[in-house]
Amino acid sequence: MIFKTGLLVPAKRPEFFTSWTDAGMPLLSVEKIAEIVASRKPRRELFPSNKWIKRQLNNDCNGWAGAGALSRARVLRGCQPVFLSGPCLYAQINGGRDAGSMLDDGMQALLKNGTCPYDMVDPQIWRWSGISSEAKAAMSRFRAHECHRVDTEIELASALAVGYQCVIAVHVGGRYQSLDSRGIRGESRGPGNHAVGCQDVRVVDGELQFDETGSWGTQNGTNGYAWLTWARTLRWTVQNHAFYAVRSTVDDPQSVNPPPITRGKIA
């Protein structure tokens, strides 16, 4: 089975948007991360792969990673679950060619334009002209509100622990597609040719492990998910790509939302 990738390596690592630490975001200790994560349901249970893992058909991994992260971030805010379209996001940032895209472009498109629901765009579409007017009109209902660049292992772990969804880069090559007995991907030292989502963190014997959400269907990894470590994978790709965390999202005005608050005394 052929798995497509599609992440372009920028000439210089993008650093023009605010990093996690510079924004004053919390940096947690490994012990605190373990405590927080142990107190709640694992994201794999919250987002079962039969509903939350799709299969990319083009070089649009970056679109799927961003759309998946935004979809999950909305649910974690309390919004109605809507799986969002990777191709719709990708079509905005691919320059009119199915030749891949860059991670930070995806983040900016999520903030500025958003993406439409999954059902509104055929997964084979990659051209902007192939996106229907209805789908384009729906995009603004599904936008990220705030995002931050993530530069280090503890920043990524802290972002996931406090409940944000992240988009990261991996390199498909080396032993990436080999999972060990703990479900952790093998070492791969490339510059980063594939974008994936990252939904959770766990601490095993003091080591931080990150839960990858792929776009290669449920036959990839463990039902579409796999564990990554900084040492084996991410420390190489972070040198070229600006990972990011989706901090908040906007409400979909056409969905079920809180009513306007009436004035008056508390009952």
Added chain:
Amino acid sequence: MSPFQMVCFSVAGIAYLAARPDLVRHVVAMVDRKSASNAVMLAALLLAGFMPDGCDRIPIPNPFPPVPTPTPNPTPGPSPTPPNPSPVVDRGAWVLILEESDSRTEAVAKFSGSELSEGLAGRGLNYRIYDDDADEAKDLVAIAKSVPWVIIVDRNGKPLSDFSFPATVQELDAKIKQVTGL
């Protein structure tokens, strides 16, 4: 039971007991040998108590009258407490959380995606987390005294309660139950 029936039963009882001297001895022992006639009558009554359906049944007297047990001294019970004000039971209420997402607290982090947050829908409640500079959060910012802050409104948007986000998810759960009754 008529006198004739009583005589018949007594004769039948005596005939039966004549064939069962062991039973007679047992019955006589029961009444402390004071009155054989009483014993015979008692045996007859016992037999009459096991008569086939369709005949009158005679209740068997209890040879051991119940001994009255001393009743405990009644003590005054707990004084009645005034009922608590019943919480507002309001399915469709919203638990709104206002936070500054760049300084999310540990308590909010534990709430996000927790069993509590996922279980609210099953209790007929909704929740939503807002960043304090989101456009949709202006009304909440006007109410909140700090962040993170919890504002519970009914299905029509009427505020029911607002308070600082508790230190633990369990405390938040208790507060939600107190306010909504759900």
